[in-house]
Amino acid sequence: MNTPPLTTPEVIHSKRIASIDILRGLVMLFMLVDHVRERFFYHLNVSDPMDLDATSPQLFFTRISAHLCAPVFVFLTGLSAWLYAHPANKAPRSATPFLFKRGLFIIFVEIAIINWLWLGTYDTLYLQVMWAIGISMVSLSVLSKLxxxxxxxxxxxxxxxxxxxxxxxxxxxxxxxxxxxxLHDRGIIFESETFRIKASYPVLPWIGVILLGYSMGPIYARDYDGAKRRKTLTTLALSMWGLLIVLRSTNLYGEVLPFEIQDTAVQSVMSFINYTKYPPSLDYVLFTLGAAFLILVGLDKVNNQYSKVIENFGSAPMFFYILHLAVLLVLYRIAINVWGPNHGDMFAFDDVWQIWAGAVVLGVTLYFPTKAFSAFKKKSGNPLIKYF
Incomplete structure (x- = not known):
């Protein structure tokens, strides 16, 4: 599975590009923080955009850190689809069957597994990020022929x-x-006395993001110059943030919630980066993908023991996603049964720092099974295992 040594300095492990897996691993760790928040800090749940009058800066920036997750997941899915369609030293191949089957598989996992792991019950089906990724992949399976x-x-x-x-x-x-x-708004699309379905992640904007990811794939071709790639990503990131500053400071376009100068500098910053996620506004995408591109620039030549730890999380994303949700559900049920509710009818942490501490402990603990599965996945010839 090892590739021949490269003459360029970019770090590519096996058939995977290290910087992509490291970025995916980073955002999965931010996702872990956010999901610890949702499981153990739900008594102070936040909306998107957030209510600045009711959200402390600590909780606000904890939530903002997770805004990278969905855009990066979807964008990198598109980019990875291009790499699949254009394997190194081989003839191009159609990505349509791969995208279609994997998209349907992800939708199935969302409906059959993820939804239950979130709720522990099945009276409501929430079509969330995995659904949006799956639909985006199915859409790209058709649109990639253009x-x-x-x-x-x-x-x-x-x-x-x-x-x-x-x-x-x-x-x-x-x-x-x-x-x-x-497609564009959130809402209940089916409801009976015992069951309902809510579309929580409007899919149209995410289809746009996966198309952009697919279009960016060529800059990660094996024969693409690394310095040119870093320059391209930097130029795009700074251009996106420049456009964001213009649009957001003038409230001209790109976000339904207006930016307003607040009483303090911190609150003004909070207002400036408080974007709509459902559906993701243009400002939201400019902010998050601009940051992602700069991170990719920084990771382009990274290869050390710390990056390899994070890379393991990104090389087995589905496995880690399912595993951490299952562990969080079990931990919450243990806590509620041992200590009982301490915030209304919920068990919850008392301070925001405990969210981060809990995520660190959980991340360290789950690293070992994730690393083991990642190694197994690389050796396995089973196509279903590759989906994880």
Whole structure:
């Protein structure tokens, strides 16, 4: 499985690109922090965008750290699909069957496993990030057949233009409500006395993000110059943040929640980066993907013992996702049964720092089974194992 030594300084382990797995691993650790928050700090749950009057800076920035997760997951899924379609030293191949089957598999995992691990019950089905990734992959399986320039143009049109659709709204029961709830707004798309389905992650903007990721794939081709790649990523990141500063400071376009100068500098910063996630606004995407590109630049030549630890989390993302949710559910049920509720009818931490401390302990603990599965995955020839 090892590739021949490279003459360029970029770090590529086996058939995987290290910087991509490290970035994915980093955001998975931020995701772990956020999920510890959702499991053990839900008595002070936050909205997206957040209510600045009701959210402390500590809790605000804890939540903001996780904003990287969904955009990076979806973008890197698109980028990885391009790499799959253009393997090194081999003829290009169609990504359509791979994307279609894996997309359906991820949707199945969301419905059959992830939803239960979140709730411990099955009276409500929340179509969340895994659903959005799965639908985006199925969509890309079809759209990847388009010419590359058209894929890029369509991705830009969706990401940059979907905020123009915000005034469009449907009431429950109206024709078009369900499809619009799935595509652009959140909402209950089915409800009975015993069961309901809620579309929590509107998929249209994420389809745009995965198209952009696919369009960026060529800069990670084996014969692409590393210095040129870093320059491209840096230029894109700074351009995106420059556009963000203009749009956000003027409230011209790109976010439904206006930026307002607050009483303190910290609160003003909080207002500036307080973006809509459901659906992800243009400002949200500019902020998060701009940061992701700069991180990729910094990781392009990284290769040390610490990066390899983080890389393990990113090389087995589905396994870690399922594992950490299962462990969090078990830990919460143990806590509620041993100590009982201490915040209303919930058991919860008392301070935000405990969220981070709990995530560190859990991350260290789960590193070992994740590392073992990652090694097993690399050796396994089972295509289903590769999905994890």
């Amino acid at each position: 010419p590359p320039k058209l894929i890029l143009a369509l991705g830009l049109l969706i990401v940059c233009g979907h905020n123009l659709l915000s005034p469009i709204a449907f009431n429950p029961g109206e024709a078009g409500y369900n499809i619009w709830a799935v």
